[in-house]
Amino acid sequence: MARPSLAAMRVFEAAARLGSFKEAAGELAMTPTAVSHRIRNLEEELGQPLFRRSHRKVELTPAGVELFEAARGAVALLDAAFERLDAGARIVCVSATPAFAALWLAPRLSALAAALPGVTLRLEASHAPADLERVRDIDLAVRYGSRSPTGTGRVLAGERFRAYAAPHVAQGSPEALDRLPLLTCRWQARDLAPVSLEVFEAHRGDGAPPALSFDDEHHAALAAVSGKGIVILSEILAGHLVEAGLLAEPWPEASVAGHAYRLLAAPASAARRDVRRVAAWLEAELAGDAAMRERTPP
Numbered sequence: 001m002a003r004p005s006l007a008a009m010r011v012f013e014a015a016a017r018l019g020s021f022k023e024a025a026g027e028l029a030m031t032p033t034a035v036s037h038r039i040r041n042l043e044e045e046l047g048q049p050l051f052r053r054s055h056r057k058v059e060l061t062p063a064g065v066e067l068f069e070a071a072r073g074a075v076a077l078l079d080a081a082f083e084r085l086d087a088g089a090r091i092v093c094v095s096a097t098p099a100f101a102a103l104w105l106a107p108r109l110s111a112l113a114a115a116l117p118g119v120t121l122r123l124e125a126s127h128a129p130a131d132l133e134r135v136r137d138i139d140l141a142v143r144y145g146s147r148s149p150t151g152t153g154r155v156l157a158g159e160r161f162r163a164y165a166a167p168h169v170a171q172g173s174p175e176a177l178d179r180l181p182l183l184t185c186r187w188q189a190r191d192l193a194p195v196s197l198e199v200f201e202a203h204r205g206d207g208a209p210p211a212l213s214f215d216d217e218h219h220a221a222l223a224a225v226s227g228k229g230i231v232i233l234s235e236i237l238a239g240h241l242v243e244a245g246l247l248a249e250p251w252p253e254a255s256v257a258g259h260a261y262r263l264l265a266a267p268a269s270a271a272r273r274d275v276r277r278v279a280a281w282l283e284a285e286l287a288g289d290a291a292m293r294e295r296t297p298p
Helices: 006-018 021-028 032-046 062-085 098-115 174-178 217-225 235-243 273-295
Strands: 051-053 058-060 091-096 120-125 140-145 154-164 182-185 212-214 230-234 255-265
Touching: 006 021, 006 032, 006 062, 021 032, 058 062, 091 098, 091 273, 098 120, 098 140, 098 217, 098 235, 098 273, 140 273, 154 235, 154 273, 182 217, 212 217, 217 230, 217 235, 230 235, 235 273, 255 273
Parallel strands: 091 120, 091 140, 182 212, 182 230
Antiparallel strands: 051 058, 140 255, 154 230, 154 255
16 A cells, blocks of 8 residues: 655644644645545545544544544654754744733743743743644643642742732832722633732721722733732742832732642644753743742742
8 A cells, every 4th residue: 555645644634633624724824625635535545534524523533543643743753853954943932821921931031042042932922721732833831720730731830929019109108008909810710719818908908999800910010010009919920020120019928829830832842852942941940930039038
C-alpha cells in the first residue's frame, strides 16, 4: 500500500484536531472543498473511513482516532524540527488574563528579551481560556485557578491579596480612607471562591461607602492609582506598581490568601526548545517574586 503524503497527513491532523473541515481549511489557508477532497483521497488510499460526516460536524471513526494519535505526535515533532532549522521566526505565544499580561508580564518583556535573546514573545490577552488541544498558534497559557494539587497544569505561584492605594491616599488619615470605596474584582471563572473582604472591612468606619466591583483587576488598579479608591489586589499583580511608587499599602498587616497561577503547555508545542525556555523563565521569575516578598516585611 502506498504511504499517504505529508501534506495529506497535515490536512487530516488539522481536521481531526479541530473537528471541522471548515476550521481546518481556515487554519491551512485552503478551501473547505479542498480539505474534504484531500480527506476523501486519504480514506481511499487507506481503504477505510476516517470520519463520520453529518451536516454540522465530523467525528473520527476508530481508525481515525488511531491515526490521529500518531499524526498529532508526528506533526508536533516535525514542527519542532523545522523550528530548530529555522533560526529566524522564533515566536512563542503566551495566553494570559488581561490583568496578568498588563500588570505582571508586560513590565518584564525587556528582562525576558535579555534572558532569551532571539525569542519573540507574543501575548494573547483574554479572559476566555484557550483550548490548547485545538488552537495551534498558542504555545503556553497562564491561567488563574485553584491551588489544588489535582488542578490542570503546574502551579507557578500562589498569591495573597492586600489593600493598595495611591501613596498620598495610603498615608492619609483613617477618616480620609473611609471616604473612599474598596475596589474589588469579579472572577470570570464562576467556580473560584471570591476574596473575603472581612479583614479589610475591619479597618473601615461605619460610614464607609460600599465596595465597587470591576470586571478586570487592571482597571481596578488604575482607578486606585488615580486616587479613586483602595484596591484589593494580588501581591503578584501589584508588585510592579508598588516598585514604581504608584501604589502603597494603607493597612500593611491586612492580607488574605488567594488562588494560584498555573502554567499549561500546548501538546503541539511542548517539545519546542524555545517554548520550554519561556516556560522555565516564567517559573523562575514568579519564584523570584515570591522569594522577594518573603524577605520583605509588610
